[in-house]
Amino acid sequence: MTMTDSEFLQAIGLSHSYVVDRAARPVLHGVDLQVRAGEAVCVVGHSGTGKSTLLRCLAGLLRPTGGEVRLDGRRVMEPPPDLAVVFQDYSRSLMPWMSILDNVMLPLRRGLGSQERRSRAQQALADVGLDGTGSLYPWQVSGGMQQRVAIARALAYRPGVLLMDEPFASVDAQTRADLEDMVLTIRRDTGITLVVVTHDIDEAVYLADRVVVLAGTPASITADLRVDLPPERDQLTTKADPRFLAVRAEVFNMIRTELARAGRAT
């Protein structure tokens, strides 16, 4: 192994353009991002910056038009087996014709045997606090619970890397706080590498070891800030901690300046 720890998941000179009306519209340009194994990184930026595009490139769901993504030293050309994605829109990413348990078992290989698949899925449901709901259908439970199911499904897959695209943007504030804490607990227990895309600065700082700011048109990473907080976090005390507030202010200013600059430019 010659590679260093910092190169577990990386984007190198990543660029992507969509074709709109036969013209290339660049969304990302020269994005460089390094994520260490076990690290939690949040990508923030205002809506439409290309956060989801970046995440889909990292997930192998979208082939970037320039640069590359590497996971554990291998170039990502398609969704890698060691990676799972949780999308914002749980109501569409869960299959309504499958029970909650079947949904969680969806990504598990047949080769595991039905006993093993079932017990893994049940374990994952227990991990997200949904013990005993396996026989219900996703549409019979609340939005927050549906997103828990989607997270359980990703965990049952036992990935080394979990990517989340605005995972809590569609749930109410209290549920959101609960889910954030749940993700922190899962991360502490599993040592999973976490990349979360969000427009919410508080959420980003609360969840992350590092916050990177994605800004500009086309977007690149304009700041990379270490969150100097202990791993144990609490919705009340952490969010009142001066170190939390300092990072929060820094990110906030950066995005505001960027927006102002963009406003002047147009």
Next chain:
Amino acid sequence: MTQIAHERPLAAPLRGPAAAHTPRSAGRRPWVAQAAVLLGALAAWELLDRSGIVSDDALAPPAATFARLGELLVTAEVWTAVGQTLTGWGIGIAIAIALAVPLGIGLGLSNFAYRSTRLVVDFLRTIPALGLIPLAALVFGASRSAVLVVVVPACVWPLLLQTAYGVRDADPLALETARSFRLGTWGTLRRVVLPGALPFVATGLRLSAILGMLLAMSIEMLILVPGVGALLGTAQRNGDTVDVYALTLLAAFLGLAVALAVSRLERRMIRWHPSVRSRR
């Protein structure tokens, strides 16, 4: 084109949280209103008959019609005919499903196939099914084959198109989920695309089943293929007005039974679908 656009919303699945809040039942006790309408229709029939506006050869009184229907229903002849009609219809639908569903899946999966066959499909489906009857009679005579030759092609279209729409309607995010979990082509098809297309297929099946029953009885009637339609055709040729009315009712009940049975099957097939959930 317009026909396609017309059929599409029939099964367009509702999505999102709003779908879960459909009110449980639109009206209070719909059967009371239904019974009232039925009684009204019978009363109108009776009045029309008594008024003498229509000759007795053209209109049978309701009481006599129902009495005759009762008599017919205890004869083996009628039940044999019902069996023959249902068998012809069932075989026709089964063949149509076997042809249309796999083809529809293929058409739905391939954008190229879907686009390149559209014109031909739109052309072929506008050929009126009844137009095939003289040809069927000529080639097959009064046989079950004649029924199938008309029923199968007519029933293929709704099933084929609905299946193709259903496959094409697969949610992009569901597909992306399948891809990120590396379900593979077959796994994605079997566990994501096809179950998602089922509401559309069910709609196609409902349309085809009802259409197939109407056509099966029509052919039986016109070229006297043994079945309920042939009994009706014979009664008409014998000028037996009461028999014609009684058998028309029988044919209507048969059609209704098929429609109800298929709706029931449809609801069972797609228990999870928003259009069915609220009725549970």
